[in-house]
Amino acid sequence: MRRLTRAWIPAPLAGLLIIFCLLQPKSQALPTMIRLGYTNCSSCHIAPQGGGLLNLYGRSIDQAQSLVGGEYEPWQSAFAQTINWGGRITQDFRLVMQQQDTSTTDKAGTQLFRNRFIYRNATELGHGWRITATVTGENASAPRPTLSYDLPAKPLEVFVNTALISYRTGHNLEFSAGRDMLPTGVDIADLSVFVRARNRLGYYDSPTQAKVFWWGKRYLINPYAFGPGGNERSGLHESGGGMLAEMDVLGNHRTVAGMNFLQGESAGQNRRMIGPYTRLGFGRWGFLAEHDITDRTLKTGTLTTFRQTASYGQLFWAAREWLVASLIGERLRVEAPYTEHLNAAKFELAARLTSQATVSIGPRIQWDPISGRITRSVVFQLAVKTVH
Amino acid sequence: MQTPRRHQSSTSGLLMLLLAAGAVAADQTVEPVSIEAGSASFEAGTNVPGIEIKGASSNLSGRANVSHGASGLVIDQIHVTLPVKSLATGMKVRDEHMRKYIFTNADGQVPDVEFAADQVTCRKNGGAEDFLCQVAGSLTIRGVAHAFSTALNVKEQSSAAGATFRASGDGVVKLSDYGIPLPKQFGVSTTDEVKLKISFVGRTSPTQTAGSGGAR
Numbered sequence: 238m239r240r241l242t243r244a245w246i247p248a249p250l251a252g253l254l255i256i257f258c259l260l261q262p263k264s265q266a267l268p269t270m271i272r273l274g275y276t277n278c279s280s281c282h283i284a285p286q287g288g289g290l291l292n293l294y295g296r297s298i299d300q301a302q303s304l305v306g307g308e309y310e311p312w313q314s315a316f317a318q319t320i321n322w323g324g325r326i327t328q329d330f331r332l333v334m335q336q337q338d339t340s341t342t343d344k345a346g347t348q349l350f351r352n353r354f355i356y357r358n359a360t361e362l363g364h365g366w367r368i369t370a371t372v373t374g375e376n377a378s379a380p381r382p383t384l385s386y387d388l389p390a391k392p393l394e395v396f397v398n399t400a401l402i403s404y405r406t407g408h409n410l411e412f413s414a415g416r417d418m419l420p421t422g423v424d425i426a427d428l429s430v431f432v433r434a435r436n437r438l439g440y441y442d443s444p445t446q447a448k449v450f451w452w453g454k455r456y457l458i459n460p461y462a463f464g465p466g467g468n469e470r471s472g473l474h475e476s477g478g479g480m481l482a483e484m485d486v487l488g489n490h491r492t493v494a495g496m497n498f499l500q501g502e503s504a505g506q507n508r509r510m511i512g513p514y515t516r517l518g519f520g521r522w523g524f525l526a527e528h529d530i531t532d533r534t535l536k537t538g539t540l541t542t543f544r545q546t547a548s549y550g551q552l553f554w555a556a557r558e559w560l561v562a563s564l565i566g567e568r569l570r571v572e573a574p575y576t577e578h579l580n581a582a583k584f585e586l587a588a589r590l591t592s593q594a595t596v597s598i599g600p601r602i603q604w605d606p607i608s609g610r611i612t613r614s615v616v617f618q619l620a621v622k623t624v625h
Numbered sequence: 626m627q628t629p630r631r632h633q634s635s636t637s638g639l640l641m642l643l644l645a646a647g648a649v650a651a652d653q654t655v656e657p658v659s660i661e662a663g664s665a666s667f668e669a670g671t672n673v674p675g676i677e678i679k680g681a682s683s684n685l686s687g688r689a690n691v692s693h694g695a696s697g698l699v700i701d702q703i704h705v706t707l708p709v710k711s712l713a714t715g716m717k718v719r720d721e722h723m724r725k726y727i728f729t730n731a732d733g734q735v736p737d738v739e740f741a742a743d744q745v746t747c748r749k750n751g752g753a754e755d756f757l758c759q760v761a762g763s764l765t766i767r768g769v770a771h772a773f774s775t776a777l778n779v780k781e782q783s784s785a786a787g788a789t790f791r792a793s794g795d796g797v798v799k800l801s802d803y804g805i806p807l808p809k810q811f812g813v814s815t816t817d818e819v820k821l822k823i824s825f826v827g828r829t830s831p832t833q834t835a836g837s838g839g840a841r
Contacts, residue, residue, distance in 0.1 A: 272715070273714075273715050273716060274676075274677050274678075274679055275675065275676065276675050277675045279673075279674075279675055280673060280675045280676045292811075292812075293811035293812060294673075294676075294810065294811040294812060294813050296811075297718075297810060297811050298716075300718075301716055301717065301718035301719065302716065306717060306718060307718065308718065309811075408672075408673065408674060409674050452674055452675065453674045454670075454674045454675065454677075490675075490677045490679070520715055521715075558715075558716060558717060
């Protein structure tokens with residue numbers, strides 16, 4: 238922080254930054270790191286699926302990519318060694334504060350101030366075995382949208398997002414079983430985007446699952462099978478399987494293309510999803526895109542089959558290592574009898590001030606071409622975490 | 626009597642051939658070529674799949690002398706320099722590590738990377754103005770010189786303003802050849818072999834070319 242306040246940032250700007258910090262949130266997975274040649278999440282995250290705790294190397298990159306910058310120095314006191322079980326335990330506490338203001342045509346505006354307090358733990362048991370846990374407590378829930386054809390999982394004030402036991406053999410093969418979010422194409426941290434919220438990838442979707450990650454310099458193969466997480470609505474306890482596969486097309490660590498297939502069945506409906514995606518990086522800027530096609534068959538009453546397509550595109554530019562601006566476009570189409578057309582555009586500015594604090598602001602506009610209704614929202618977020 | 630006359634005739638022919646060869650040699654004008662704002666990039670693998678260190682600079686500069694021989698292009702007195710400070714990987718801390726662990730010598734100095742070669746003959750490669758040059762010389766990193774070779778593709782373009790040589794090539798440098806220990810950072814270490822790519826444009830000065838344009 239010394240550089241932030243003393244070196245070259247004038248006091249009024251430093252004040253604004255602090256206010257900005259107090260208003261914003263974000264962090265987690267950073268698919269934008271493709272711009273620097275990081276093709277998959279396992280480089281920096283303990284779990285190859287990404288998100289969650291960072292490994293030692295990831296923490297050094299996290300520090301290096303912040304405004305404060307500099308070298309990461311692991312906490313190595315006797316106390317740290319004790320609570321980290323001699324280096325076997327990686328853990329942190331994370332607080333995400335989010336303020337969202339929304340206004341919609343012909344509707345009253347809404348405000349939501351949401352705090353999430355998260356504890357994350359990864360414990361190495363030796364011989365390649367590891368247990369991973371993430372527990373979240375919150376003051377206000379943010380379930381997926383309630384749709385007539387798909388109800389969100391039940392939110393809980395204290396929610397176990399992740400409880401996995403994993404076995405890693407060698408540098409690039411890992412087996413995991415437990416509960417977690419299902420693998421996704423572009424690992425976008427914002428769970429409210431169409432490609433996530435409309436495909437059962439919300440905050441409270443943590444199915445029981447078994448999965449394999451096998452990756453190399455140019456590929457990642459990730460088959461998975463899953464069952465209900467326990468908090469699904471009646472008739473929506475889904476079981477199924479899928480496969481995510483991606484490769485670095487040009488072999489230059491900057492051009493990843495992949496596909497995610499998923500098939501799930503529950504008493505109330507079946508769904509089949511195919512989702513091509515890409516992550517492209519070109520130094521300071523890059524592009525992320527995903528297009529998910531989901532065919533659903535409702536099994537209540539007469540069989541009803543319809544298609545949903547959700548698209549996501551993000552053009553990002555790293556003005557500084559710690560400051561990334563993005564233009565995001567989204568599109569949703571749902572066929573009859575649940576016809577829905579939505580388009581959305583968002584600007585996002587995310588700043589990693591230190592390895593402990595990240596702030597972001599994201600004004601978004603969404604319009605419905607059928608009803609003509611426009612929804613404007615802005616999200617401020619501050620995410621802070623302990624780093625040791 | 627015929628034998629001496631035949632001998633005289635052969636001697637005259639040889640003399641004429643030598644004179645002609647001398648005339649050709651006189652046409653081989655040596656032109657100084659300067660290189661400015663060339664680009665150089667590197668790629669270093671690591672022991673972790675998914676992590677590769679890449680860096681680049683657009684400050685490659687140098688000079689050489691170029692002439693045209695019977696078998697193609699002749700380049701000599703090649704001297705190319707790359708300021709270490711101009712190399713960037715996209716991450717400030719990584720740049721600092723690179724300079725510290727790769728390019729800083731025992732005296733704490735960070736000398737420029739230099740390449741020098743005495744003479745290179747380039748053979749024609751397809752088109753009349755395309756050449757392939759097997760360049761062998763000495764690459765100096767942090768003050769330590771070691772043999773280095775690369776295949777350079779050169780395309781020559783002539784105009785009234787002078788000749789332009791567009792060149793690109795690649796090669797491999799072994800850090801161990803320079804006594805550089807493999808850099809390590811929290812369990813991630815680079816491989817010994819680093820791939821290099823260079824690309825630059827060399828130009829003759831207009832005044833030099835004006836007098837020697839006919840040589841080509």
